[in-house]
Amino acid sequence: MCVCVCVCVCVCVCVCVCVCVCVCVCVHFYLNCNNMKYMRSPPTPEMATQEVPLNETLAHLKTESETLKSKLEEERAKLHDVELHQVAEKVEGLGQFVMKTRRTLKGHGNKVLCMDWCKDKRRIVSSSQDGKVIVWDAFTTNKEHAVTMPCTWVMACAYAPSGCAVACGGLDNKCSVYPLSLDKNENLAAKKKSVAMHTNYLSACSFTNSDMQILTSSGDGTCALWDVESGQLLQSFHGHAADVLCLDLAPSETGNTFVSGGCDKKANVWDMRSGQCIQSFETHESDINSVRYYPSGDAFASGSDDATCRLYDLRADREVAIYSKDSIIFGVSSVDFSLSGRLLFGGYNDYTINVWDVLKGTRVSILFGHENRVSTLRVSPDGTAFCTGSWDHTLRIWA
Amino acid sequence: MTINTLAKGGCHREQMACFRKMEKVIVAMQDPDMGMKMRNQRLLITVIPHAMTGHDIIAWLTHKYRISEEESLHLGNMLVKYGYIYPLKEPRCLVLRPDESPYRFQTPYFWTSTRWPASELDYAIYLAKKNIRKQGELMEYEKERYSLLHKRINHTWDFVVMQAREQLRASKQRRKADRIVLECQEQAYWLINRPPPGVNNVLDTGLERPNNFSCRVTLNSDYYKREIEACRKALGRNRVKSSICLEGFLKYSEQYLNHDPIMQGCLPSNPWISDDTAHWTMNAEIVPVPTRLRVERWSFSFMELLNDAMGRREFMTYLEKEFSAENLYFWQACEDIRHGESSKIVEKVEDIYKNFLAPGAARWVNIDSKTMDKTLEGIKRPHRFVMDDAQMHIYFLMKKDSYPRYLKSDLYKNMLAKAIVPQETKKSVFPFMRRQRHSSPSPAQTATQAAEEEGLAKGAGANSAAGSHF
Numbered sequence: 001m002c003v004c005v006c007v008c009v010c011v012c013v014c015v016c017v018c019v020c021v022c023v024c025v026c027v028h029f030y031l032n033c034n035n036m037k038y039m040r041s042p043p044t045p046e047m048a049t050q051e052v053p054l055n056e057t058l059a060h061l062k063t064e065s066e067t068l069k070s071k072l073e074e075e076r077a078k079l080h081d082v083e084l085h086q087v088a089e090k091v092e093g094l095g096q097f098v099m100k101t102r103r104t105l106k107g108h109g110n111k112v113l114c115m116d117w118c119k120d121k122r123r124i125v126s127s128s129q130d131g132k133v134i135v136w137d138a139f140t141t142n143k144e145h146a147v148t149m150p151c152t153w154v155m156a157c158a159y160a161p162s163g164c165a166v167a168c169g170g171l172d173n174k175c176s177v178y179p180l181s182l183d184k185n186e187n188l189a190a191k192k193k194s195v196a197m198h199t200n201y202l203s204a205c206s207f208t209n210s211d212m213q214i215l216t217s218s219g220d221g222t223c224a225l226w227d228v229e230s231g232q233l234l235q236s237f238h239g240h241a242a243d244v245l246c247l248d249l250a251p252s253e254t255g256n257t258f259v260s261g262g263c264d265k266k267a268n269v270w271d272m273r274s275g276q277c278i279q280s281f282e283t284h285e286s287d288i289n290s291v292r293y294y295p296s297g298d299a300f301a302s303g304s305d306d307a308t309c310r311l312y313d314l315r316a317d318r319e320v321a322i323y324s325k326d327s328i329i330f331g332v333s334s335v336d337f338s339l340s341g342r343l344l345f346g347g348y349n350d351y352t353i354n355v356w357d358v359l360k361g362t363r364v365s366i367l368f369g370h371e372n373r374v375s376t377l378r379v380s381p382d383g384t385a386f387c388t389g390s391w392d393h394t395l396r397i398w399a
Numbered sequence: 400m401t402i403n404t405l406a407k408g409g410c411h412r413e414q415m416a417c418f419r420k421m422e423k424v425i426v427a428m429q430d431p432d433m434g435m436k437m438r439n440q441r442l443l444i445t446v447i448p449h450a451m452t453g454h455d456i457i458a459w460l461t462h463k464y465r466i467s468e469e470e471s472l473h474l475g476n477m478l479v480k481y482g483y484i485y486p487l488k489e490p491r492c493l494v495l496r497p498d499e500s501p502y503r504f505q506t507p508y509f510w511t512s513t514r515w516p517a518s519e520l521d522y523a524i525y526l527a528k529k530n531i532r533k534q535g536e537l538m539e540y541e542k543e544r545y546s547l548l549h550k551r552i553n554h555t556w557d558f559v560v561m562q563a564r565e566q567l568r569a570s571k572q573r574r575k576a577d578r579i580v581l582e583c584q585e586q587a588y589w590l591i592n593r594p595p596p597g598v599n600n601v602l603d604t605g606l607e608r609p610n611n612f613s614c615r616v617t618l619n620s621d622y623y624k625r626e627i628e629a630c631r632k633a634l635g636r637n638r639v640k641s642s643i644c645l646e647g648f649l650k651y652s653e654q655y656l657n658h659d660p661i662m663q664g665c666l667p668s669n670p671w672i673s674d675d676t677a678h679w680t681m682n683a684e685i686v687p688v689p690t691r692l693r694v695e696r697w698s699f700s701f702m703e704l705l706n707d708a709m710g711r712r713e714f715m716t717y718l719e720k721e722f723s724a725e726n727l728y729f730w731q732a733c734e735d736i737r738h739g740e741s742s743k744i745v746e747k748v749e750d751i752y753k754n755f756l757a758p759g760a761a762r763w764v765n766i767d768s769k770t771m772d773k774t775l776e777g778i779k780r781p782h783r784f785v786m787d788d789a790q791m792h793i794y795f796l797m798k799k800d801s802y803p804r805y806l807k808s809d810l811y812k813n814m815l816a817k818a819i820v821p822q823e824t825k826k827s828v829f830p831f832m833r834r835q836r837h838s839s840p841s842p843a844q845t846a847t848q849a850a851e852e853e854g855l856a857k858g859a860g861a862n863s864a865a866g867s868h869f
Binding site: 061064065069071072080084091094103111118119122123137140141142162165171179181182201212213228229230232251253263273286299305318327329338339341342350358359366371372379399 | 416417420421424460464466467469470473474477599605606608619620622623624625626627629630631633634636638639640641642643644645646647648649651652653654655656658659660661662665669670671672676678679682701702734737738739740741742783784787791794836837838839841842843844
């Protein structure tokens with residue numbers, strides 16, 4: 001709606017000879033419907049006022065939100081002067097790729113849902129649908145600890161940086177920390193410490209730089225940062241419109257941000273100190289099952305039920321690559337980068353692992369072996385191998 | 400909690416997306432021009448039209464998607480597993496065989512996505528038909544389910560039997576070939592929607608994600624106002640040109656290429672492949688002589704140097720020589736506050752003030768007056784992030800000043816020169832011997848031992864950083 005107000009000022013000066021000076025000042029007041037500024041003052045009696053019913057205001061807000069979003073996409077596109085694969089043309093292509101299963105870890109009685117590596121580069125913790133959490137020395141394939149959680153569907157597990165504890169949770173809506181006792185006879189469950197409390201299932205958890213803080217994401221649409229010692233909530237992160245399914249901490253110098261992905265198809269970057277969402281990306285067509293930072297911390301990759309993996313650059317503030325293929329039909333459950341960030345590994349719901357050349361955008365290799373969905377995938381801390389967990393009850397180490 | 404409850408009308412979003420994509424493939428396969436060539440297949444004495452061999456399917460997929468035969472076999476297998484193609488020879492075995500075995504496309508009427516979810520009533524009618532037709536020759540598990548259903552929907556059982564009889568009567572009027580086809584199609588449908596015990600249920604999608612927007616977040620005016628606010632903030636953001644950002648990825652990948660074991664291998668060998676843990680031993684946290692790659696990595700970024708325990712130790716030695724070690728001690732103390740226990744924050748902040756910030760402190764750090772004032776003010780009400788500004792200031796001071804000089808120093812250069820380059824151990828050196836896979840001490844064990852030793856050294860009241868806190 002454009003409101004045009006014309007103000008005409010006529011100045012007449014009569015000096016001997018009549019000189020009329022007319023000054024017309026036209027002042028246009030714009031109310032730009034595409035960029036309504038809430039700073040404008042309430043409607044004055046001169047302007048047409050209407051009684052706006054409540055649902056019309058909602059519709060206006062929705063339209064404004066959508067137009068702002070497209071304007072944002074336009075702005076983002078302005079600085080996008082080149083595609084990643086074009087820049088990567090000068091890079092040498094990757095040769096034949098051979099990776100095999102080097103270890104198979106059998107012991108879970110049901111679907112494996114999550115796993116994490118220990119900093120010692122050989123131990124892992126894994127959790128499954130039947131409530132079992134197992135700590136393995138993946139190199140020898142020996143089981144070192146086992147805990148039975150009081151709930152099923154343990155969808156999240158994490159190894160503490162010190163290697164002395166593991167955290168896990170799932171349908172119990174909680175995240176609990178278990179110190180790893182060296183006494184084989186001691187019942188680990190006895191020393192369990194309840195840390196996080198959500199109002200819906202726990203989808204992911206991760207220790208921050210120490211054993212003292214845990215970051216969690218939940219089906220209740222929020223993420224939260226907890227103090228392990230006291231169980232106190234340090235910060236909560238609101239902004240997702242549906243279940244949050246995954247998170248990853250940034251490897252940055254200041255170590256203050258993390259990214260989360262959810263069922264609302266959004267990937268959000270958060271400031272851990274303030275709880276604010278500092279960046280948001282919404283280009284996937286379905287639930288985002290996994291997010292992982294590029295090793296430099298300047299970008300992150302996501303894997304979704306829409307069968308694509310995507311790369312988002314934080315400085316360019318946009319999606320910069322899509323990793324997809326016609327023949328890949330099933331969703332991605334988890335992604336991770338190789339140490340140099342050149343390769344992106346994706347675990348898929350069609351039981352396979354696809355290996356992508358991050359720079360050129362091409363699929364380098366497809367790995368077969370699992371007999372059911374690949375539900376989790378992590379590269380080891382020193383990049384010598386990666387581990388996958390599957391609904392076929394096993395974990396595999398690939399190198 | 401009931402997992403995977405699918406109400407009539409509601410459908411699992413992820414499944415639907417996959418079904419749509421598979422259906423696209425199927426439609427393309429049946430395209431009159433670009434699709435598959437189908438022919439008649441003999442089944443005993445009957446001729447079934449519009450069938451193809453497993454081999455044909457694989458060849459078509461390989462050609463169409465430009466993928467390997469192994470991948471085509473896998474994709475084709477998925478199509479069979481989800482019921483879009485069914486086998487004629489061994490109908491109960493839903494596997495794609497790469498040979499002359501005959502297969503047929505499932506009719507869209509029986510696509511899982513069409514009749515979703517499969518209803519109990521329909522299953523009951525199907526089993527009843529089978530029962531009547533083959534004079535009670537149901538499989539064991541089918542018999543069990545039949546009696547279960549009978550109990551559950553007993554009130555409509557007359558209807559079930561009547562329907563079954565009707566359908567059987569109607570089918571008798573068809574040609575034998577058509578009848579067989581229809582039976583096969585129906586059987587394939589039920590093998591997927593009611594799989595026999597022991598067979599993976601492909602329709603199992605795990606935990607239901609109640610992506611019901613209305614029960615998570617109400618899309619009310621507050622929600623949109625927040626979205627609008629977020630958008631406007633984002634519009635005001637500084638962005639970097641893509642060409643600059645993307646070059647960054649190339650540089651990073653190139654720099655770290657030799658350090659990526661999956662890309663370039665690692666020396667002496669990858670432990671997972673050779674069963675030899677030498678690589679880990681040589682790269683342990685603290686070693687007498689580090690490897691060359693490791694020392695090189697310290698020059699990539701200041702963070703790399705600090706993240707490596709040995710690198711940090713070396714840097715500390717260098718700073719001691721330069722009489723600026725207090726900076727690193729300060730930074731470490733600040734990190735300890737940021738990542739440590741909440742209960743110890745006040746105590747640690749006091750310590751930092753005493754040791755680093757107070758006038759005349761033993762390890763006084765040189766912070767600009769503005770930051771110092773702000774920090775001192777903040778200390779009055781200490782919290783986890785009170786040292787952030789000061790820490791950041793000192794971090795960048797070290798990064799811009801001490802770090803580059805360290806890399807040019809003799810200390811670093813000597814380290815680099817002394818560093819070892821391991822010999823590659825070829826796997827063929829141990830052709831017949833399977834190496835013993837030795838276990839290693841658990842970090843929990845070493846940590847407790849270290850804590851004990853530290854405790855002994857410091858006496859009572861030791862503050863063990865690595866020990867268990869539980």
